Amino acid sequence: MPPVAEIRSALLAWYDRHARVLPWRSPPGSGERPDPYRVWLSEVMLQQTTVPHATPYFLEFTRRWPTVVDLAAAPDETLMAAWAGLGYYARARNLLACARAVAVDHGGVFPDTEAGLRGLPGVGPYTAAAVAAIAFDRPANVVDGNVERVMARLFAVETPLPAAKPELTRLAATLVADRRPGDWAQALMDLGATVCRPKSPLCERCPVAFACAALTTGAPDAYPRRSQKADRPRRRGFAYVLRDGRGRVALVRRPEKGLLGGMRGLPTSDWSDAPAPAPPVAADWCELGEIEHVFTHFHLTLRVATAEGDWPDAVWVDEVEAAQALPSVFRKALALSPGPRAPRRGGRRST
DNA sequence: CATCCGTGGGA
DNA sequence: TTCCCAAGGAT
Secondary structure, eight states: OOOHHHHHHHHHHHHHHHOOOOTTOOOTTSOOOOOHHHHHHHHHHTTTOOHHHHHHHHHHHHHHOOSHHHHHTSOHHHHHHHHTTSOOTHHHHHHHHHHHHHHHHSTTOOOOSHHHHHTSTTOOHHHHHHHHHHHHOOOOOOOOHHHHHHHHHHTTOOSOBTTTHHHHHHHHHTTOOSSSHHHHHHHHHHHHHHTSOSSSOOGGGOTTGGGOHHHHHTOGGGOSOBOOOOOOOEEEEEEEEEEOSSSEEEEEEOOSSSTTTTOEEOOBOOOBSSOOOOOSSOSOOEEEEEEEEEOSSOEEEEEEEEEEOOOTTOEEEEHHHHHHTSOHHHHHHHHHSOOTTSOOOSOOOOO
């Protein structure tokens, strides 16, 4: 049997000394509950996203929309533009849907239970547990990638991920208690982020090394076991930079669902594994080169062509503002293309 | 249960 | 260069 009480007190003591200062966090042991809106917003932004990447977005969002009711009133287009660059754009659509649900169905107040939170758009098992624990002091079992890794090592779980997930969740549940549930959840995640790291874990600094089964194997970084990854195919296509000669570029609104759903983007060809097709609109095209971009499940090689001309259903947007509101893949494409104020002849060649 | 969905930083 | 993957959720 693992020394549950010792593990808990050792990790909480460590957290009291080493908790990171983060804009959405209240100091450990302060007894001060952080604003549920800020906790929820930070948790959604941090889904599959690093703290350094999400932090400036969090500060800007809370500056522009101090409460969930403010956020609920934001126009879709404005919200999506503010999210541009953060990735996983379904999160932004769900964020707005969730804010509106809280504003309309819950009187602007977040549900204070895990079950209540779970029913909100974009709030899954992890986020519901995290908000319940951190904002409402509920003893929820908060299991993210960090916690899974810590459990896999602490108990030397041999089952590979993702199959091990239920087992890791059960193990994490054995450590949850009524005392300081919010701090406990954050302590576990901080430990995973800073000490029990995916690579090169700092076991000599670990407050629960005394109980770690993976450490005794001599290769703690070999946990969690993982089943083999599928390799990413490569797709090819065109992006089209159409200008009106007055500092504006043509953008299209992408379909609500699917890749980069609901975001504005440059007009493109289809992206397939076949060679990229020629530009479909008659114009004097100048090919500028290509960019590489990596999505979650495929590599993309995008050839960028530019011309003056029109495009079906395009909206014309000032180029500087446009770049700001675009997903990264289109920012790259736009950056490749010289703007009207810095004209450049010829194109770059790839090889 | 498998697949889809971004991005950027580090080793 | 290439590979890994980070505070997941929806379908």
